């Protein structure tokens with residue numbers, strides 16, 4: 514006979530099952546909202562001139578090479594390379610969901626996928642790195658950043674059309 518005050522063993526099993534199922538649904542929903550953000554590494558160690566090579570991104574999305582502190586972003590037929598740090602106070606930037614751009618994890622400055630400043634405490638666009646294309650590879654110089662306020666022409670030209 515079942516006592517109403519004591520837990521029903523079958524009910525506890527169903528509750529656990531429902532809780533686990535809801536947690537799985539939430540995890541999948543969270544993952545699908547993140548969008549295509551990949552961790553990448555350079556194809557080879559830095560060359561004598563300090564540059565690094567990456568495979569040309571096959572589709573729109575963001576790839577982050579934390580070892581060389583490079584963000585590679587393909588968006589609307591263009592590829593950009595950015596310094597990983599925010600131009601305000603050098604905090605690491607993160608990609609926003611669905612290839613919507615970037616956000617600083619400290620003071621929340623926001624930037625478009627092409628690095629243009631949108632809002633927040635920063636006073637310039639994300640720093641673009643020197644970038645060229647060699648066939649199916651992208652060549653980036655992590656030590657050659659262009660700051661949009663100091664060198665607007667080079668900043669504007671620092672992308673690869675695909």
Ligand code: FES
Pocket residue numbers: 599600601602603604617618619620621622633634635
């Ligand atoms: S460090 Fe990024 S907005 Fe301040």
